[in-house]
Amino acid sequence: MNRKDFLKTGSLLGAALILPTTDAFSKNLADNSIDKLVDANGNYIQQTLPYNENFLEPYMDAETLHLHYTFHHGGAVKGANKDLQMIKKSLDDNNLETVDFWTKKLSYHFSSHILHSIFWTNLTNRSNLPTGNLLKRIEKSFGNFDRLKVLIAATSKNVDGNGWGILAYQPYSDSLVVLQCENHEKLTQWGAIPILVIDVWEHAYYLKYKNKRTDFVDALFHIINWDNVAQRLDDAENLIK
Ligand SMILES: [Fe+2]
Numbered sequence: 001m002n003r004k005d006f007l008k009t010g011s012l013l014g015a016a017l018i019l020p021t022t023d024a025f026s027k028n029l030a031d032n033s034i035d036k037l038v039d040a041n042g043n044y045i046q047q048t049l050p051y052n053e054n055f056l057e058p059y060m061d062a063e064t065l066h067l068h069y070t071f072h073h074g075g076a077v078k079g080a081n082k083d084l085q086m087i088k089k090s091l092d093d094n095n096l097e098t099v100d101f102w103t104k105k106l107s108y109h110f111s112s113h114i115l116h117s118i119f120w121t122n123l124t125n126r127s128n129l130p131t132g133n134l135l136k137r138i139e140k141s142f143g144n145f146d147r148l149k150v151l152i153a154a155t156s157k158n159v160d161g162n163g164w165g166i167l168a169y170q171p172y173s174d175s176l177v178v179l180q181c182e183n184h185e186k187l188t189q190w191g192a193i194p195i196l197v198i199d200v201w202e203h204a205y206y207l208k209y210k211n212k213r214t215d216f217v218d219a220l221f222h223i224i225n226w227d228n229v230a231q232r233l234d235d236a237e238n239l240i241k
Pocket of ligand 1: 068072073116199201203204
């Protein structure tokens with residue numbers, strides 16, 4: 001068993017403790033660890049949550065998780081499907097007057113779908129620590145784990161308005177990078193593959209944390225699943241091999 005297989009098996013064994021075997025997400029992980037965000041017809045689909053809505057208590061309350069997953073993430077999936085249809089219709093009708101509008105909308109909605117899908121799997125009720133290749137990458141790019149935590153926490157807390165703090169693998173520099181994303185689609189580096197995302201839209205925390213975004217970001221570090229981040233790093237590296 002090579003390191004990747006070991007990591008993957010370890011992650012799947014860990015996931016199996018909390019995921020029912022019929023869960024669509026766990027099945028997807030077993031088939032292919034890349035997130036499955038579209039069906040066979042190319043329509044966007046939302047996977048089921050990999051845990052119950054109270055699983056992340058007390059750091060993320062069940063009501064917030066329910067509303068966030070159902071209406072905010074779910075709404076983005078619906079929006080992305082509509083945007084895609086409208087772009088196809090514009091081409092079918094040979095009427096491109098509004099196609100730029102729908103293209104912008106699709107960037108917004110599909111980016112939301114991607115980031116939220118990663119976000120749910122980045123979280124667990126059993127916090128752990130980075131090890132192995134992930135830890136080596138963190139040390140190479142940021143010095144040590146504490147420096148990464150300080151950087152991504154500050155980057156997330158200081159987003160202007162709504163957005164995300166993101167740890168990504170950047171294949172063009174073969175390094176980990178921390179990004180500050182506004183909305184869902186702005187301020188990226190092309191090619192960067194997100195492996196850890198922190199949602200700092202108000203809908204992610206306002207019911208429990210009110211206006212204290214900083215408390216929410218600090219609390220999230222109790223429920224980050226670094227095994228999932230490690231698996232995502234492995235997948236990202238393998239994508240470009
Ligand atoms: Fe969100």
